[in-house]
Every structure is written in structure tokens, then in C-alpha cells.
Amino acid sequence: MSRPDVQAAPAVDPELVLADVRRALAEDVGSGDVTAALLPDTADVAYLLCKQDAVIAGRPWFDACHRLLDPSVRIDWRVEEGQRVAAGTVLATLQGHSRSLVTAERTALNFIQTLSATATTTAAYVEAVHGTAARILDTRKTLPGLRIAQKYAVRCGGGHNHRIGLYDAVMLKENHIRAAGSLSAATLAARQLHPQLPLIVEVETLAQLREAIDCGCDRILIDDFDPATRREAVRITAGRIPLEVSGSVDLDSVRGIALDGVDCISIGGLTKHVRAIDLSMKLGPPPAMAATQARPDGT
Incomplete structure (x- = not known):
């Protein structure tokens, strides 16, 4: 290879x-x-x-x-x-x-x-996504005590690092949004509390995607979207905010995901498996x- x-x-x-x-x-x-x-x-x-x-x-x-x-x-x-x-x-x-x-x-x-x-x-x-615009990212699914070492190794392999831990980026997921009452409320609170940190929002539907775009954030994570919905998410976003894909990604599927036009693909298996x-x-x-x-x- x-x-x-x-x-x-x-x-x-x-x-x-x-x-x-x-x-x-x-x-x-x-x-x-x-x-x-x-x-x-x-x-x-x-x-x-x-x-x-x-x-x-x-x-x-x-x-x-x-x-x-x-x-x-x-x-x-x-x-x-x-x-x-x-x-x-x-x-x-x-x-x-x-x-x-x-x-x-x-x-x-x-x-x-x-x-x-x-x-x-x-x-x-x-190598699998070579020639596309997609970047390969790691996750926090690292071996305990080897977070920095494994993220260093990801960079040696040509990949990029996601947030290092819970302190260097705000990442709103389902539980945060539910506790806040809505995606809009969660993003507003995050911006007020940590205006200097990157804000990443995970969405589960196209309606939430539109809401995240309207609220403004630094990256939107679309988790486990099927291919048709993923391509529609790329069309709706139209390059305004980077899109990240996570979940159910392997070497057989990663190139197809990249060709759909997403910006980032995060893979826990880089460090977990x-x-x-x-x-x-x-x-x-x-x-x-x-x-x-x-x-x-x-x-």
C-alpha cells in the first residue's frame, strides 16, 4: 500500500x-x-x-x-x-x-x-481516502494512560487529532442537549460559558442539523447517518460548517463516506482496536x- x-x-x-x-x-x-x-x-x-x-x-x-x-x-x-x-x-x-x-x-x-x-x-x-477532501480523526477511545502517546501515533500515520480531552473543546451530544432542553439552549450555554473553545455539536436528524447551522458552531458531527441522509446533510450544509462523520466506519466504507463530501471522519478503532x-x-x-x-x- x-x-x-x-x-x-x-x-x-x-x-x-x-x-x-x-x-x-x-x-x-x-x-x-x-x-x-x-x-x-x-x-x-x-x-x-x-x-x-x-x-x-x-x-x-x-x-x-x-x-x-x-x-x-x-x-x-x-x-x-x-x-x-x-x-x-x-x-x-x-x-x-x-x-x-x-x-x-x-x-x-x-x-x-x-x-x-x-x-x-x-x-x-x-490511504483509503487519498484524493478526497476528508481528514481522518482519532477519538478519546484510547488506552488508559496512553492518550497523548496514541494521539501522537495517529499523527505519525498521517491522521489528525480530535479534542485531546474534556477540557480543550466543547462537544454537545444527545445527553447534553436533552439536559439543556434543546440544541439551541445547549449551544447558547456553551458559548456563554466557554466562548474561547471550539464548539462541536452532534446531531441525529436533518432538523437538528439545520438548527445547529442556525445556532452557529465550529463543527457538526453526524453520527450513523445512512448514505442518502449523509449526502443530504452535505447538500444542506453547503460548506458553511465542517461536517464530521462518526460511527460504523471501517476500511470498506470509509472511502465512500469521504466521497460523499464530508470534511472529517473520526474512527475510534485507530486507538481502541x-x-x-x-x-x-x-x-x-x-x-x-x-x-x-x-x-x-x-x-
Whole structure:
């Protein structure tokens, strides 16, 4: 599957990465790695191998796992964030102390195999809508404690982030509208209370769509509209307010939805239905064939 050229790696706060990694290492290492203590604490080398086709994401977390245990470790990456690689590619080589290399191994792999899974899935959806105006968005359906990490991985895969949490955008859904008494009342209250925040309104009918347009908002979410109703929503809105589709979206349906003319398609499965990419880290130098495969320029 092709995809646009790899862009520069998205920004991520190093302090957030460190917080994730400290929490994960504490969970795994606890009072100390009793098995690694059996190894001689000598200098050693290792390599990171990708065993399946994937889009890579998670280098900052992988690096932090190793550097927190051994600040002198050297990590030489052969691929960029967001780069598609083939099965058998050596992603990186490492030089450090044998004990710290094996202690950091599982935690570092947990991060990069999970985030690469999100990036790989996202890239498949982005490719599916290539040539349309639709953008692929994530949701808040993330693994607990990995919100920022998974949203970073979505960007590595060419997708875009929805709101980060409950604090950076107002999103009115069925329960909010019901409690307020009407869509108009809910939007008015939201604008008065949080005039500086983006306002997203979810609608369930074309009548609510017209009401949301009249009230004014920054984006309208049409959830589970059938194709004919969705196309009518695009016609009614006529580009005045961006339309977002959510619900019952998969790789088989996403292009048809995009071709209907919507602006955004949000997909919980980018972060919720993750199946980790198969990666491993081995002590020793990489095999000659894999080492050749790993070069970014293909030589």
C-alpha cells in the first residue's frame, strides 16, 4: 500500500514522554530486575527488528526507556517516525550495558509496538481516502494512560487529532442537549460559558442539523447517518460548517463516506482496536541480510 511521503515527526512534550516511561518502568522493574542481575554488566550491542510490514511510531518512548536506565546508551535509528517498513527491517541498533538493555527491553517494546499499531492502522485509513477532501480523526477511545502517546501515533500515520480531552473543546451530544432542553439552549450555554473553545455539536436528524447551522458552531458531527441522509446533510450544509462523520466506519466504507463530501471522519478503532506490531530486540549485531534491508535509502 502506498502513502504520501513521510513528513517531519510530530512534536511531543518530552516531559509527558518521561512521565509515561517512568510509570511503565516502575510497573515492570519494581524493586529491581532480578533476572538481569544474573548477567555480567558489560558493554554489549543489540538490534530492534520489525517482523511485519508496519508504519513506525514511538521512538521517543523507546529511547526514554533505555536512557532512563543507562544515560550513556547509544541508539542509532535507521528509520524515521511515520516511515513504512517491510517485514525483516532492522529499525535501530543499540550499544550499552547488557543489564540495562535487557531490563528496558519489554517496556520499550510495549510502547513502540503499540504506537506503531496505531500509526499503521491510521495510515491505512488515510490511504483509503487519498484524493478526497476528508481528514481522518482519532477519538478519546484510547488506552488508559496512553492518550497523548496514541494521539501522537495517529499523527505519525498521517491522521489528525480530535479534542485531546474534556477540557480543550466543547462537544454537545444527545445527553447534553436533552439536559439543556434543546440544541439551541445547549449551544447558547456553551458559548456563554466557554466562548474561547471550539464548539462541536452532534446531531441525529436533518432538523437538528439545520438548527445547529442556525445556532452557529465550529463543527457538526453526524453520527450513523445512512448514505442518502449523509449526502443530504452535505447538500444542506453547503460548506458553511465542517461536517464530521462518526460511527460504523471501517476500511470498506470509509472511502465512500469521504466521497460523499464530508470534511472529517473520526474512527475510534485507530486507538481502541490495536493489535501490536510484531517487534523484537536481540542482543548481538544484526544479521547481514536484515542490516542491508534496514537502510532508509534502500541500498
